[in-house]
Amino acid sequence: MVANTVTKAYYYFLHFMVGNARSQDPSGIQEESIRHAISKSQLIPSHRIEILAHEDSCDPADHGAASLRLASIRDRFTAESIPEDRVMSRLHQRECRLCTELSGKSVRLVEIFLWPAIDNLSPEKPGPRYLDYDEYSALCSMRTALLFTRQSLRPNPSPIDGEERMAYLLDHFASIGIDWQRVVGHASVADWARAGGFHWLWDDEARGAQVR
Numbered sequence: 001m002v003a004n005t006v007t008k009a010y011y012y013f014l015h016f017m018v019g020n021a022r023s024q025d026p027s028g029i030q031e032e033s034i035r036h037a038i039s040k041s042q043l044i045p046s047h048r049i050e051i052l053a054h055e056d057s058c059d060p061a062d063h064g065a066a067s068l069r070l071a072s073i074r075d076r077f078t079a080e081s082i083p084e085d086r087v088m089s090r091l092h093q094r095e096c097r098l099c100t101e102l103s104g105k106s107v108r109l110v111e112i113f114l115w116p117a118i119d120n121l122s123p124e125k126p127g128p129r130y131l132d133y134d135e136y137s138a139l140c141s142m143r144t145a146l147l148f149t150r151q152s153l154r155p156n157p158s159p160i161d162g163e164e165r166m167a168y169l170l171d172h173f174a175s176i177g178i179d180w181q182r183v184v185g186h187a188s189v190a191d192w193a194r195a196g197g198f199h200w201l202w203d204d205e206a207r208g209a210q211v212r
């Protein structure tokens, strides 16, 4: 029986006016998203929380607005008794991936991520105790790809080509520097797959010492 771990992750996307931390959404849906994020954080105290703020680097009127947005959303969490040390806040960096992807569109954004606390499986290496959101996403994507690959080996192959997807993902995660030792406890995804591709978050087979 799998222990009581919430495996679901949550992602929120907020839009802002130019140069400040005022919502661009008059409909109230954005406010509802913020409240949803806060209430999920309260309901699942073990989940990690990250707030990542962006600004439009092509618009001088928006310069410096990312820190205003970050502070404004972080304050909403702490005002609702979410401990400050649970909320990781980050300003986007130069060559930000999201801003590059959205090139030409509004990037006056804040992203909020909520995801399960997952121990680094390579504790002998220096680094944070828990996986960050990119590492968590890499783990989920690889696990899904692995399940599809197994399916495609069955007599009625899945329409999704797991091998192809896995090759694409490996390429993508190599480009953002995922350390698989931390994420799956093996030097490579192939080693992990050969060992069964299990992870304690979902699989009884991998629990044992990892059960907390």
Ligand SMILES: [Zn+2]
Pocket: 053, 054, 055, 092, 093, 096, 097, 098, 099, 100, 107
């Ligand atoms: Zn950005």
